[in-house]
Amino acid sequence: xxxxxxREAYGETLVELVNEGMNIVAVDADxxxxxxxxxxGKAYPDRLVDVGIAEQDMMDVAAGLSxxxxxxxxxxxxxxxxxxxxxxxxxxxxxxxxxxxVCPTHAGITVGEDGATHQSLEDxxxxxxxxxxxxxxxADYRGAKAAIRIAAETPGPFYVRMGxxxxxxxxxxxxxxxxxxxxxxxxxxxxxxxxxxVEVAQALAAADQLAQKGISAEVVDVFSVKPLDEDAILATAxxxxxxxxxxxxxxxGGMGSAVAELLASKLPTxxxxxxxxxxxxxxxxxxxxxxxGLDAEGIAAQVEDFLA
Amino acid sequence: xxxxxxxxxxxxxxxxxxxxxELWFGGEMSYDPSDPTSEGRDRxxxxxxxxxxxxYAVFKKLGWLEDEDIMSLRQLGSRCQGHPDNKVCPGVExxxxxxxxxxxxxxxxxxGLKLDAASSRVYVLCGDGEMQEGSNWEALMFAAHRKxxxxxxxxxxxxxxxxxxxxxxxxxxxxxxxxxAFGWNVQVIDGHDxxxxxxxxxxxxxxxxxxxxxxxxxxxxxxxxxMEDKASWHGTAPSHDxxxxxxxxxxxxxARLEKEADNG
Numbered sequence: 001x002x003x004x005x006x007r008e009a010y011g012e013t014l015v016e017l018v019n020e021g022m023n024i025v026a027v028d029a030d031x032x033x034x035x036x037x038x039x040x041g042k043a044y045p046d047r048l049v050d051v052g053i054a055e056q057d058m059m060d061v062a063a064g065l066s067x068x069x070x071x072x073x074x075x076x077x078x079x080x081x082x083x084x085x086x087x088x089x090x091x092x093x094x095x096x097x098x099x100x101x102v103c104p105t106h107a108g109i110t111v112g113e114d115g116a117t118h119q120s121l122e123d124x125x126x127x128x129x130x131x132x133x134x135x136x137x138x139a140d141y142r143g144a145k146a147a148i149r150i151a152a153e154t155p156g157p158f159y160v161r162m163g164x165x166x167x168x169x170x171x172x173x174x175x176x177x178x179x180x181x182x183x184x185x186x187x188x189x190x191x192x193x194x195x196x197x198v199e200v201a202q203a204l205a206a207a208d209q210l211a212q213k214g215i216s217a218e219v220v221d222v223f224s225v226k227p228l229d230e231d232a233i234l235a236t237a238x239x240x241x242x243x244x245x246x247x248x249x250x251x252x253g254g255m256g257s258a259v260a261e262l263l264a265s266k267l268p269t270x271x272x273x274x275x276x277x278x279x280x281x282x283x284x285x286x287x288x289x290x291x292x293g294l295d296a297e298g299i300a301a302q303v304e305d306f307l308a
Numbered sequence: 309x310x311x312x313x314x315x316x317x318x319x320x321x322x323x324x325x326x327x328x329x330e331l332w333f334g335g336e337m338s339y340d341p342s343d344p345t346s347e348g349r350d351r352x353x354x355x356x357x358x359x360x361x362x363x364y365a366v367f368k369k370l371g372w373l374e375d376e377d378i379m380s381l382r383q384l385g386s387r388c389q390g391h392p393d394n395k396v397c398p399g400v401e402x403x404x405x406x407x408x409x410x411x412x413x414x415x416x417x418x419x420g421l422k423l424d425a426a427s428s429r430v431y432v433l434c435g436d437g438e439m440q441e442g443s444n445w446e447a448l449m450f451a452a453h454r455k456x457x458x459x460x461x462x463x464x465x466x467x468x469x470x471x472x473x474x475x476x477x478x479x480x481x482x483x484x485x486x487x488x489a490f491g492w493n494v495q496v497i498d499g500h501d502x503x504x505x506x507x508x509x510x511x512x513x514x515x516x517x518x519x520x521x522x523x524x525x526x527x528x529x530x531x532x533x534x535m536e537d538k539a540s541w542h543g544t545a546p547s548h549d550x551x552x553x554x555x556x557x558x559x560x561x562x563a564r565l566e567k568e569a570d571n572g
Contacts, residue, residue, distance in 0.1 A: 025420075046423060057412045057446035064416020067351070067401060068424060072416075088443075091406040092413060096394050098402070 003166035006197075007105035009144035010162060011039025014073060017152050018044055024152065025065050027051060028075035029058040034164070035075040035105045055080050059088035059100070066099040071152050074100065078107035078120035078161060086126060093157050094130045101151045102127065103160040108248035109276060109292060110165030110198055110285035119280040125253025127159035128226050134179060135226040137161045137247075137255065139200035140170040143223060146177035154179060161197060163248075165285040168201045170221065182229035184236065188218035191242040191303055194233065196222045196255050199246040199274070202289065205296035210303055217303065225255045230262055237269045242306060244272045246299055248289070251275035272306045274299050309361050311551035313382040316390070318554075319541040320359040320435060323466035323499070323526040327433070330502045331462070332366045336509035337431060341370050344399040350428050351401055351417050355410020356435035356464065357391040358543070363400075364388050372398045408441025410434060411461060415451045418459035418519075429458045429513070437469030440478050445490070451519040452491030459519040460512045461492075464499060466528035468539050487521045499524025531558050 014037070018024050024040075027049045032038035041048030049065070051057045055076055062072035074081060081104030082089065093100045104120075111119045128135050136151065136158065138144040144162055151158035170185065177183075185200070186207050195203035200221045207217040218236050222228070222245075237243050243263065245256030251273040263269045276292060289295040293302070310316040331337050331352070340346035344367075354363055361381065367373040373387060380386035387397045391405030402413055414432035421428050438444065451459055465483070467474045474480060487494045493515045497504040505524070512520040528542070529535030532554040546554055 027416075049419065051446070051450050054443075054446035054450065056408075056443040057415075057450050060409050060412030060443070060447070061416035061419065061450065063402065064413040064418070065420045067413070067417050068420025070420060087406050088409060088412075092403060092409050096403040 003168055004141040005164050005166050006138050006141060006144035006162040007036050007164055009141050010103065010105060010148060011036035013145045013148040014040040015043045017149065018047060022152055023070050024073065025049065025070045026073045026075060027058050027062040027065065029053055029055045029080070031076050037073070037075045055084040056088050059085040060092055062100050063088070063092045063096070063098050072100045073103050076104050077118060078104040078123045079118055080104070082120065082123040082126055090130055094132045097132045097156055099155055101158045101160065103148065103151065103158070103162065105162040106164045107161045108163055108198065109280045109288045109294065110163055110248060112165065112285040112288060113282050115282035116279040121250045121276045121280065122253065124161060124225060124247070124249050124255060125257065128253070128258060130157070133157045133159055133226070135159045135161070136223060137196035137225050138223060139197060139221050140167050142169070142171040142175065143177065146175070147223070150177065150179050163198055165198055167198050170200050170204070177223060180224050180227040180229055182232040183221040183223060184218065184232065185221055186217070186219040188216040188240065190216045190240060191244060191307060192218045192220060192236040192240045193244050193246060193299065193303070194220045194222050194255070194259055195246040196225060198248055199294065202294065202296045203246050203299055206299035206303065209296055209300045213304070215303065215307060222255050222259070225258055228258055228262055230266070233259060233262060234267050237263055237267050241269060243269050244274060244299070244303055244306060246274040246294070248294055249275055251277060272302050274302055309364065309378050309381050310545040311548060312379050314545050315382055316361055316545050317358040317543050318546060319468065319528040319535060319538070320356060320464070320466065321362040322530045322532060322535065323528045324359050324433060324464045325362050325530070326500045326502055327462055327464065327505055327524055327526070328362050328366055330505040331431060331509065334502070334506045334509070336506060336513070338429070344372050348426065348428055351414070351430045353401055353410045353414040353417070353430065353432040354392055354404050355432050356407065356438055357404030360392045363392065367397070367399050370399070407435070407438040408443040411444050411447040412450070414459055414461070415447050415454070415456060418451070418456040419454055421458060422456065429460065431460050431462060433462045433464060436463060436465045436467060436474050436480060436483070439463070439480055439483070448487065448490040448492065455517050456519045457516050460509070461519065461521045463521055463523045464526050465523055466526045468528040468537065468542065470539065470542050472539050484523060487523070491518060493518045493520040494523060495520070496523045496525070499526035500530055531561055533557060
């Protein structure tokens with residue numbers, strides 16, 4: 001199976017959107033080559049603004065550009081592109097409800113070798129808490145293309161979380177992704193694995209492993225973390241009665257918390273949370289997924305323990 | 309306004325009021341008084357968002373706000389939020405209040421207008437205490453690098469912040485030299501001399517290839533003797549008696565100026 005990082009979708013989708021006539025601009029902070037906004041800059045030099053190593057300026061320059069009628073996308077790594085400019089995102093972009101798309105790359109533990117300072121594990125929680133902000137966490141290249149397109153076509157602030165780690169293709173064709181819609185990728189009856197981002201492929205592999213042990217796992221891609229697909233999540237929880245959330249993010253405040261908030265109020269359901277509970281460390285991404293129990297094996301072990 | 313709300317920031321509002329009056333009513337900034345969102349307008353960004361009462365006073369004079377709006381300042385449901393809010397107040401381009409952000413927003417606006425080959429200019433009002441925020445210096449570098457000559461920063465140098473005089477808390481040092489070193493065209497004027505403000509705004513328009521800073525030395529609480537140069541009036545609303553006294557002083561000054569104008 002071909003593997004590609006979700007970030008690979010970023011620049012080329014922006015180029016497509018410009019080709020289609022959308023008034024797009026990207027603002028990056030000295031990472032255009034890594035985030036792939038550089039692809040847009042190469043095709044359309046006037047559409048990429050590199051502010052240098054200045055994430056606060058990046059976010060508010062994007063805010064200003066949006067006030068001239070542009071759809072402004074931002075870059076940088078997720079840890080800096082959200083945390084270093086959180087006040088700008090909160091007080092200027094979200095409170096003013098501007099057409100700014102916060103789309104950093106290099107999210108999560110799979111950043112790998114760069115280590116803890118560069119592994120963004122709190123970003124989904126921080127973005128999810130902000131009024132007016134929508135949050136998409138695509139599972140693969142095609143999911144990321146769809147997420148960028150949805151963000152461009154829907155007015156107002158968005159957060160799209162992308163990674164540098166090559167992930168297996170989950171979607172074989174251009175599927176019908178939509179804001180607020182989850183996707184059931186595998187039917188099952190014993191437990192629901194709700195995953196997002198790189199964890200979707202891991203959850204599917206875990207379901208294969210569990211099947212060999214006689215456990216039937218349903219796998220749902222929670223592509224849209226905010227708004228959540230409440231109907232789909234309530235349906236799968238009703239069906240299996242056991243929910244395990246999987247994300248390369250702190251277990252506090254992320255997608256798992258969003259699911260728990262929903263189920264606690266509408267359908268109390270026993271849950272387990274696969275995710276991070278500490279800062280990360282340096283190692284290749286695959287090694288870290290295994291080390292922190294986020295790979296298929298780790299997820300399967302959690303499920304077996306849960307159902308025992 | 310502030311007396312009715314029992315909260316707000318009178319000191320900075322007064323230090324900026326001569327600048328704001330000249331900017332909005334002196335003829336240098338271009339906009340349509342009948343339409344706060346008119347195409348082709350010059351843009352105004354209030355970075356020191358806490359002095360928004362002076363902006364509300366401008367909007368009231370323009371008819372963009374009513375008496376009931378400004379007298380409901382900071383109260384539930386008011387268009388006049390404690391800090392500017394573009395969602396409810398006509399004429400406000402963007403929310404402000406968290407300091408150190410307006411300059412970057414203004415730079416983004418100026419860049420967008422340039423890319424559109426629009427002739428509109430962008431004005432941003434910043435405070436001297438606010439310049440302690442590091443993000444401003446990112447924006448200063450960026451605006452000069454991009455040669456945003458359609459961007460004018462007006463810096464209200466009243467030398468007061470909540471904890472005391474700026475020169476005592478954390479001095480800006482030689483701000484004129486620093487702004488020049490960052491590649492900006494700099495003018496230093498008396499921010500209460502309205503003719504000097506008008507002249508500086510006009511000169512700024514003639515600068516090519518560089519953003520412009522107009523550094524205005526001002527007095528916080530200007531025009532109200534018991535408020536002048538007192539940090540304690542940064543974020544304290546006057547009582548009824550104090551408001552009456554303050555307005556009487558300001559009215560007397562207005563009468564004096566009108567008489568002077570008649571004679572001159």
